[in-house]
Amino acid sequence: MTTITIDPAYGWVILAAASTFFLNSYHSINTGNYRKIAKCPYPAAYAPAERTDEDAHRFNCAQRAHANFIENQPSAVAALLLAGLQFPISSALMGAGWTVSRYMYMVGYSQGGEGGKGGIYFWVFQAGLAALATYNGVAMILGW
Template sequence: MAITLAVPDTYGLVLAAATSTFFVNTFHMFRTAKLRKASNIPYPNAYATHEQAEKDVNAYRFNCAQRAHANFIENQPSALGALLISGLHFPVAAAVLGATWSVGRTLYLYGYTSSAGPKGRTFGAYIAGVADLSLKLMAAYTSYLLVAGK
């Protein structure tokens, strides 16, 4: 049985939300580069050593930026997949949740790299986490509808 997918008229909103994640990645890159420079951690070192981070708050914040960026990269593919799939059936809701995910991930980055350190990421993690779970549930339901031929 062939399935014909009709992209909803408002699917452009889904694509706009997906595109926002590329800019969040760019925010991560700039923030990490700024903190790398401030901490004088040379390339190719991915992180400051434990000793460097204990002595220099900039080195510690650089490590936080690196970890926030790695966490973003770990989560972006599944969030994008869920956004693009759920947007086939729920385009406006998916777009809003996708944009919410991007805002949450940006708050996560700036909270994590603030003077609060890892504790500063909690608010952004909560926002992004709720949006992410919602997108995944909507994607599962959309997939079910496609498999069931509904």
């Protein structure tokens, strides 16, 4: 049987995970602001396809950036929490990098789509966290 002792540095992992909750709230505010500018009332998730104006396009981009965040956040946070069990500082740094990259993606993509490329590095952090989490599982099974 494996005993897991949690390093006090795991607190950094928890803070990195918690930062994603605040970013999710900021995504909601960001999308709401673009919704207001586009005058796109609820319950419509996106501006209608026949709207081709810039405000509608930016609202749709903000909404899609938020949806993309929500699609990736659970996997990233789970990988962060699992990877942090053995590698708390490295994982916390990658988690912080993920959050910063997601913020950059939100800001850029909300401005029309192309600007989000600067935040695309979140994939590097997310893959790194998944690799560390996988390593932890293999190491436990093989007794490393």
